[in-house]
Amino acid sequence: MAKMNDLAKWLLIFLIFGFGPFSPSMAQENEIRSPVAQKAKTIVEAACDYIRTHSNDMSAVQHVLRNDPRFFDRKNALYVFVHRYDAARKEAIVCAHGIRPELIGKNMWNLRTPNGRLLFHEIARLVEKDGEGWIEYDWLNPFTNRLQPKLSYVKRVLLGGSRKVWVGCGLWKEK
Numbered sequence: 172m173a174k175m176n177d178l179a180k181w182l183l184i185f186l187i188f189g190f191g192p193f194s195p196s197m198a199q200e201n202e203i204r205s206p207v208a209q210k211a212k213t214i215v216e217a218a219c220d221y222i223r224t225h226s227n228d229m230s231a232v233q234h235v236l237r238n239d240p241r242f243f244d245r246k247n248a249l250y251v252f253v254h255r256y257d258a259a260r261k262e263a264i265v266c267a268h269g270i271r272p273e274l275i276g277k278n279m280w281n282l283r284t285p286n287g288r289l290l291f292h293e294i295a296r297l298v299e300k301d302g303e304g305w306i307e308y309d310w311l312n313p314f315t316n317r318l319q320p321k322l323s324y325v326k327r328v329l330l331g332g333s334r335k336v337w338v339g340c341g342l343w344k345e346k
Contacts, residue, residue: 199305199307199322202322202342202344203305203322205342207244207247207249207342208305208322208324208342210244210247210249211249211323211324211340211341211342212324212340214241214242214243214244214249214251214340215251215324215325215326215338215339215340216326217241217242218236218242218251218253218338218340219326219328219338221235221236221241221242222253222328222330222336222338223328223330226330226331226334229266229267232253232266232267233266233267233268233272233275236251236253236267236268236269237250237267237268237269237270237272242269243269247342248312248314248342248343249340249341249342250268250269250270250340251267251268251269251338251339251340252265252267252268252269252338252339252340253265253266253267253268253336253337253338253339254266254279254291254294254336254337254339255334255335255336256280256291256294256295256298256335256336256337257335258292258295258296258299261278261280261281262278262280263278263279263280263291263294263295264276264277264278264279265277265279266336269340270313271313279291280292284308284309284310285309285311285318286309288308290306290308293306293308294306294325294337294339295337297325298325298326298327298337299327302326302327303324303325303326303327304324304325305322305323305324305325306322306323306325307320307321307322307323307344308320308321308323309321312343314343315343319343319344319345319346320343320344320346321341321342321343321344322341322342322344323339323340323341323342324339324340324341325337325338325339326338326339
């Protein structure tokens with residue numbers, strides 16, 4: 172076999188280990204950098220700041236997150252969701268939801284995605300380990316009533332009394 176030059180060796184390494192231009196991680200990186208994804212992240216950051224300041228009145232927080240344009244983007248179907256969580260107690264209680272207020276107070280801990288993932292367990296692990304991050308999953312889009320892939324940015328917020336919540340916002344992807 173002919174001797175490979177250094178550039179060819181590095182290209183082969185990148186392709187073998189999934190760093191090439193067609194790897195899923197690179198595709199997700201591009202999605203995360205998209206303007207809609209960055210808007211979702213901005214919404215989460217603003218919601219985290221608001222919740223830290225007003226956590227003593229979660230009903231007011233819920234009202235603001237549903238009605239203040241800083242916390243949603245109807246054009247791109249972006250809305251905030253907030254869960255108080257405690258893995259030891261097996262809880263992921265909906266505290267606020269930008270589009271489905273009927274979920275408030277529900278424990279979503281053991282709810283599975285349509286393909287069987289325990290999504291709320293995964294989010295709790297993510298925010299405990301890294302404090303924030305992106306997660307992709309299949310979910311029912313309430314705007315279209317279709318199952319679609321969703322890419323959400325979630326961030327942990329520590330409140331008084333050792334209460335922990337995550338705040339999230341995600342964008343819908345086409346299949």
